Amino acid sequence: MTPEQARRVIFEVLADIAPEVDESTVDDHHDLTEQLDLDSMDYLNWMVGINEETGVDIPQRDVSEFLTIAGAVAYLVTHSPEPAGATTGSPGGLAAG
Amino acid sequence: MIDFLLPSLGADMDRAKLNLWLVEPGDTVHKGQIIAEVETEKAVLEVECWDEGVIEELLVQPGPEWLSVGTPIARIRALESADTPGPVETPRSPGQKPLPARPPAGRPEPAPPIRHLAHELDVDLSSLQGTGEGGTITRSDVRAAAAPTGKPATAIPISGEQRVKASPRARFLADRLGLDLSDVAATGSGGMVSAADVEAQPVPAREPEDKVAAMRRAIARSMAHSKREIPHYYLATHIDLDEALRWLEIQNAERSVAERILPAALLLKATALGLREIPDLNGHWIDDSFRPSSSIHLGVAVSIREGGLVAPAIHDADQLDLGEMMARLRDLVNRARSWRLRSSEMSDPTMTVTNLGDRGVETAFPVIIPPQVAMVGLGKVVDTVVAVDGSPAVHPVIHATLSADHRVTDGHRGGLFLATIDRLLQEPQSL
Numbered sequence: 358m359t360p361e362q363a364r365r366v367i368f369e370v371l372a373d374i375a376p377e378v379d380e381s382t383v384d385d386h387h388d389l390t391e392q393l394d395l396d397s398m399d400y401l402n403w404m405v406g407i408n409e410e411t412g413v414d415i416p417q418r419d420v421s422e423f424l425t426i427a428g429a430v431a432y433l434v435t436h437s438p439e440p441a442g443a444t445t446g447s448p449g450g451l452a453a454g
Numbered sequence: 455m456i457d458f459l460l461p462s463l464g465a466d467m468d469r470a471k472l473n474l475w476l477v478e479p480g481d482t483v484h485k486g487q488i489i490a491e492v493e494t495e496k497a498v499l500e501v502e503c504w505d506e507g508v509i510e511e512l513l514v515q516p517g518p519e520w521l522s523v524g525t526p527i528a529r530i531r532a533l534e535s536a537d538t539p540g541p542v543e544t545p546r547s548p549g550q551k552p553l554p555a556r557p558p559a560g561r562p563e564p565a566p567p568i569r570h571l572a573h574e575l576d577v578d579l580s581s582l583q584g585t586g587e588g589g590t591i592t593r594s595d596v597r598a599a600a601a602p603t604g605k606p607a608t609a610i611p612i613s614g615e616q617r618v619k620a621s622p623r624a625r626f627l628a629d630r631l632g633l634d635l636s637d638v639a640a641t642g643s644g645g646m647v648s649a650a651d652v653e654a655q656p657v658p659a660r661e662p663e664d665k666v667a668a669m670r671r672a673i674a675r676s677m678a679h680s681k682r683e684i685p686h687y688y689l690a691t692h693i694d695l696d697e698a699l700r701w702l703e704i705q706n707a708e709r710s711v712a713e714r715i716l717p718a719a720l721l722l723k724a725t726a727l728g729l730r731e732i733p734d735l736n737g738h739w740i741d742d743s744f745r746p747s748s749s750i751h752l753g754v755a756v757s758i759r760e761g762g763l764v765a766p767a768i769h770d771a772d773q774l775d776l777g778e779m780m781a782r783l784r785d786l787v788n789r790a791r792s793w794r795l796r797s798s799e800m801s802d803p804t805m806t807v808t809n810l811g812d813r814g815v816e817t818a819f820p821v822i823i824p825p826q827v828a829m830v831g832l833g834k835v836v837d838t839v840v841a842v843d844g845s846p847a848v849h850p851v852i853h854a855t856l857s858a859d860h861r862v863t864d865g866h867r868g869g870l871f872l873a874t875i876d877r878l879l880q881e882p883q884s885l
Contacts, residue, residue: 369593377626377760396812397718408710414711417709417714418707
């Protein structure tokens with residue numbers, strides 16, 4: 358999965374939970390729950406939605422990786438089951454870019 | 455023949471508009487089936503049927519007129535009791551349509567947000583083959599199914615118009631701008647109106663119908679009634695959650711993200727069990743006397759993103775295990791936020807909990823929702839220095855408050871109730 362694909366899934370799921378959120382105003386590095394006024398149920402639903410769409414498991418110990426958009430993108434890129442179709446290189450390398 | 459009456463829709467809610475029927479004359483209905491959608495000033499509610507039979511006639515058509523609670527809205531012919539005593543199978547006629555957004559039996563139930571999306575896009579979940587884990591239906595499945603070749607809407611839409619397919623964000627924007635979705639040219643896949651389509655539309659002259667303002671008026675009525683009539687008393691205590699949260703973390707380590715239990719579920723279960731021990735906080739004040747409830751239907755205050763609040767019930771909350779409690783809580787919160795609650799959930803909470811801790815508040819002082827006689831407020835979990843065996847230690851601590859009706863109980867009983875919740879939370883494995 359490329360960072361762009363990860364980002365698309367993240368915002369697609371978010372739009373179902375907080376439809377008023379405008380992607381262009383979200384700060385990728387700022388705490389998401391604070392920024393978008395998400396409560397613990399919204400936050401859980403968001404992670405469940407991402408898990409359903411990508412197949413990436415998010416164990417309890419890794420929940421803190423999802424506090425920001427940047428963290429979530431990096432996590433999905435690193436943990437998605439297959440590298441992106443056109444790219445055969447290391448998905449970890451993509452996260453760094 | 456049974457006259458089906460517009461049911462009670464919650465405290466201070468004595469009227470509603472009929473939005474749509476989900477059944478037609480000739481359809482067989484069973485107990486608990488959702489047969490219509492109505493709109494009060496506070497919420498859109500799904501109306502459940504409490505009779506078994508066949509719809510003979512729909513007495514009221516969807517429209518903007520207000521109907522009083524108790525108005526006959528349909529006529530149901532009771533099923534001829536066949537010679538099958540004992541457990542009766544739920545009657546379903548061969549031609550009966552599946553309800554929109556209901557999952558088929560024998561497959562994993564789609565999560566509430568997926569059901570909501572299916573409803574928004576008018577996709578029948580029973581016709582879908584899920585591509586997710588174990589055949590679960592995913593968002594992509596629902597979106598892919600919202601194609602022009604899909605089956606037409608089964609519900610009878612408001613004032614005869616087709617329900618427009620639109621993404622949740624498009625619906626939100628249209629609502630805010632006062633746009634009618636049927637006027638928006640759709641460019642999304644399968645003729646779906648996208649957010650971009652709505653933004654491209656010139657803003658119309660007509661004023662948007664303000665759902666939030668209507669909800670505000672309903673809250674104003676109920677809360678003014680409460681503060682005028684109910685002599686509140688307030689108690690507060692700190693509860694050490696060290697044991698409970700440690701235990702929960704161990705439980706969650708083994709669970710998938712979809713099955714994870716939030717601390718709120720634990721707190722609700724402890725509150726429900728506390729009401730079993732102190733039943734005089736569980737019930738209603740009606741006609742100058744307290745009427746205790748034999749069931750514990752725990753109301754949960756849910757804030758709506760656009761503004762406002764609803765407090766629907768988790769039925770028989772004391773009898774649910776933690777996994778069930780979490781599933782019910784998640785379903786209830788999601789439906790409340792997508793304006794899809796059921797009439798019984800609004801009409802029968804026996805005591806309510808508000809959990810403002812998520813919003814960073816340390817202490818809440820709730821206003822009782824009449825005709826209930828108590829309400830619990832839960833604040834934020836805060837790391838606090840506490841004395842453990844004579845030495846200082848840092849533990850997660852929550853501030854729990856009780857607002858109760860002094861006509862029914864005194865502070866002593868209220869104090870016992872908070873102490874009971876505290877005791878139960880120190881033994882989380884027994885919850």
